[in-house]
Amino acid sequence: MNFIKSIYFQQRVFWAIFGIAGLFLFSFWIPQLYAVTWILLILLLFAILLDTMILFSKNGLSAQRILSEKFSNSDQNPVTIQIQNKYRFKVYLEIIDELPVQFQKRDFLKKTEVGSNSNTEFQYYVRPVERGEYFFGKLNLFVSNKLKLVKKRLIFDEDQMVKVYPSIIQMRKYDFLAIDKRLKQPGVKKIRRIGHTQDFEQIKEYVLGDDVRSINWKATAKQAGLMVNQYQDEKAQPVYSVIDTGRLMKMPFNSLSLLDYSINSSLAFSNVALQKKDKVGLLSFSNKIGSLIPASAKKTQLNLILNNLYNIKTKFRDSDFGLLYTVVKRQLTHRSLLMVYTNFEHMNALNRQLPYLKALSKKHIVVVIFFENTELEKAIHRKTDNLPELAHQIIAEDFNYEKRLMSKTLQQHGIQAVLTRPEELTVNTINKYLEIKARGIL
Helix, strand or coil: CCCHHHHECCCHHHHHHHHHHHHHHEEEEEECCHHHHHHHHHHHHHHHHHHHHHHCCCEEEEEEEEEECCEEECCCEEEEEEEEECCCCCCCEEEEECHHHHHCCCCCCCEEECCCEEEEEEEEEEEECCCCEEEEECCEEEEEECCCCEEEEEEEEECCCEEEEECHHHHHHHHHHHHCCCCCCCCCCCCCCCCCEEEEEEEECCCCCCCHEECCCCHHHHHHCCCEEEEEEECCCCEEEHHHHHHHHHCCCCCEEEHHHHHHHHHHHHHHHHCCCCCEEEECCCEEEEEEEEECCCCCCHHHHHHHHHHHCCCCCCCCHHHHHHHHHHHCCCCCCEEEEEECCCHHHHHHHHHHHHHHCCCCCCEEEEEEHHHHHHHHHCCCCCCHHHHHHHHHHHHHHHHHHHHHHHHHCCEEEEEEEHHHHHHHHHHHHHHHHHHHCC
């Protein structure tokens, strides 16, 4: 039964059968065609039988789908197909890979040729936009030879599973840039150091550009030239990513929810903070507290944060900032930097939570990170020639103005604010952290 299921006829076989049937029909009027048509039919059956025997004489093909241990959410992840041809002739392949249901792609088809006794491989890329488990189905190979009458179906690597984690690729990307101190990508700005922190490092000779306020006059008196104190960033400071998992964070932009943008950003940001020798922690909340990982600088901390970010989900409830304030007051006893990923769509929503944010800022450095609505930007800049669309533009302008007003309101109350496009979230978050470190605010 498996033998029968693995046999498929090429399209040219059906065209040949259609042609032979037509000849049989015309032989009713032209009797001489009758014998010729039978010969053609026998030759066709013989060719099909020969083609089948050649393909099924041995199991001459093997294939393997190679997946990464973890997929990175919102990034292009490679999938490699390796094929080995053990036949003594060139084979023609049609490859159909059954992708996970999350991709909603049912037209995958790759055609290739493999020479006799040789190997080949190719890659394709998939971009997941949800965290979780992704199950790959069957890797189907349809093999044929030069006759191309019969295809043999082979199945490999059935039911492979890979977990999609927060963006590991993005984390490594900014890890390299932070170490190399070359944040020169579009949207990444250098932070001008306007002062220094209190951790003394060494005394060195003055060079042009050093802060004259750091001149050490006692050391200068003992030397032939000016000497200055050199400071380094304070280390081991507690830094927390506070992620709002409420219903507003489920809004999608470019197929990715604001929650997943925040999760990807917090992972990259935590990695950079660890490189700066700070302690990093994680707190997620909505109407209840989700994850709470105390800040630490251990080597295993990033892996612990990654696993917790993988499991964060929203319950589509309104977020309770009062609960957040209570938990932070009880659990976070040291002055910390709180990077709060949330979203407000209008001033009334911010005003309801502002008292709790102000209370948090009395003991901690609070940075509220919320999102521009890029769809509003599109509506504002769209050309219009009728009254209803003009009204929509005015409303969009009003919402856009409120976003900027929220940012100013937070800053007026001593709360740091980052208003950012979703796709620029990671860059702007890391910049804000570096700015706070440079200014010695924490």
